Amino acid sequence: MxxxxxxxxxxxxxxxxxxxxxxxxxxxxxxxxxxxxxxxxNDIITDFQTDKLLEQILQSENLNKAYKKVKSNKGAGGVDGMSVDELLTYLKDNREQIIQKLKEGKYKPNPVRRVEIPNETKGEFRKLGVPTVVDRVFQQAIEQVLTPIYEEQF
Known part of the structure; x- marks a missing residue:
């Protein structure tokens, strides 16, 4: 060598x-x-940033930004059949119950709807998972908080 x-x-x-x-x-x-x-x-210390993550995720400003992102992406509905256009009304009516479930650790995401989409090679398909629009809002809210904290390390 x-x-x-x-x-x-x-x-x-x-x-x-x-x-x-x-x-x-x-x-x-x-x-x-x-x-x-x-x-x-150990160059990046995240202890101060990771304190009270759930509270950061559930802040109204973060949830509103997540809703706008999901709304702008459009996309198909999940297994519950709810479209992005119906999302705002649903969230206004059920916001407090959903947030309470999240805080208590009792929120269960809905099953993911499987859709086959054509692959680049002819005649082949790949499976794509489509979460419900409500689940997508909370996934987006989580991503918005965690990405700035952990992206530097990756």
Whole structure:
């Protein structure tokens, strides 16, 4: 195995695009620093951001933004048959009950409707899951809160 001349053993040339094992007993790769691993990257501290996530998700402003996003995406209804156009009326009538269920951990998303859509190859189909529009609003609300927190780390 060749090592670069600048003295950094971490910067080695790879043989056939993969590292060689030192031995079966050690289960480590040759010339790799063991002190730094991907999972040990603690540069981003999210404790302050993850406090009271459910409250952040259920804020009126976040839910309104999620509703607008689902409404603008349109899309088909789920197993309950509710369309995006019927969503606002339903949410106005049932908002408090749904939020209470979410806070208590008793909210159960509806089953996903399966739709077959044509694949790129002729004659083949792939299955697509279509959640209900109500479930999509809460999925979107969750995504809006979690993405800014965790996207940097990925």
């Amino acid at each position: 060749n090592v670069t001349n600048d003295g950094f053993k971490d910067r080695q040339l790879h043989n056939e695009d993969y590292l060689q094992r030192v031995s079966a007993e050690q289960k480590e790769y040759a010339e790799v620093s063991a002190h730094q691993r991907i999972a040990e990257n």
